[in-house]
Amino acid sequence: MAMEITNNYNAYENVYATQKQQTEKKQAASGRETSETAAVQKNSEAGNDKAKSVAGYAKELEKLVPSVEFRVGNACVSAQSGKSLTVDPKLLEKMQNDPKTKKDMEDMIKGVESMSKLAESLTKASGWTIVYQHSYIDENGKYHCRMQTRNDGMLKLSDKLREERKKNSEKLLEKTKEKVAEKEKELEEALEENKMETAEQMLLEKLENSENGEIYLDDDDMQKVIEAAREQEEKEAVKKQGNHANSVGANLDLQI
Numbered sequence: 001m002a003m004e005i006t007n008n009y010n011a012y013e014n015v016y017a018t019q020k021q022q023t024e025k026k027q028a029a030s031g032r033e034t035s036e037t038a039a040v041q042k043n044s045e046a047g048n049d050k051a052k053s054v055a056g057y058a059k060e061l062e063k064l065v066p067s068v069e070f071r072v073g074n075a076c077v078s079a080q081s082g083k084s085l086t087v088d089p090k091l092l093e094k095m096q097n098d099p100k101t102k103k104d105m106e107d108m109i110k111g112v113e114s115m116s117k118l119a120e121s122l123t124k125a126s127g128w129t130i131v132y133q134h135s136y137i138d139e140n141g142k143y144h145c146r147m148q149t150r151n152d153g154m155l156k157l158s159d160k161l162r163e164e165r166k167k168n169s170e171k172l173l174e175k176t177k178e179k180v181a182e183k184e185k186e187l188e189e190a191l192e193e194n195k196m197e198t199a200e201q202m203l204l205e206k207l208e209n210s211e212n213g214e215i216y217l218d219d220d221d222m223q224k225v226i227e228a229a230r231e232q233e234e235k236e237a238v239k240k241q242g243n244h245a246n247s248v249g250a251n252l253d254l255q256i
Contacts, residue, residue: 076136
């Protein structure tokens with residue numbers, strides 16, 4: 001009997017050990033699952049925080065271009081209407097982490113606003129209408145723009161008059177180019193003094209040379225607009241300082 005009891009005890013002990021091993025395995029697996037779940041949750045939260053951070057920053061940048069729709073994406077808008085600026089999300093991350101990139105790109109975004117207003121003003125004065133204007137700044141900070149314009153005055157003309165108008169415009173443009181070639185140095189000096197004229201001339205030439213009213217602007221074109229915008233800001237700042245000084249002087253005279 002003692003032998004039988006011992007055998008039964010050993011059997012129970014083996015069962016307990018087996019159950020214990022199974023329990024420990026389950027607990028370990030559960031621990032791994034909990035750890036993996038926590039890691040996934042942590043990554044998800046980090047991703048959400050990052051997305052919220054980019055979205056919040058985009059909201060601030062949106063204020064720099066009130067005349068166009070501000071978007072975050074990796075391609076230029078393909079719509080055949082409206083005005084937009086799309087900024088690559090990777091570039092937004094760089095802007096948040098690099099002060100120089102931030103400054104340069106914010107200047108470019110302000111330049112898009114200046115270009116939009118300048119293009120609107122020039123096209124109206126020239127009898128054109130902007131059908132759509134879509135800009136895109138890629139992850140490397142390079143600017144791209146596609147614009148469709150319509151010459152309302154030309155649409156009202158007959159085919160014959162339209163062709164004559166086109167030929168006259170081409171002749172005028174050719175004469176202008178000849179004059180520019182003759183006085184290139186003088187022109188460069190004059191344009192250097194007024195960068196806004198440079199930007200205006202660039203846009204007007206693109207309008208005149210456009211096929212079916214399609215215009216494309218690149219990074220170099222935008223730099224001209226940015227320089228013009230900076231020049232305008234500097235002039236306005238000097239003007240405000242002058243007005244402030246005059247106001248202070250007037251107040252002093254009154255006090256005396």
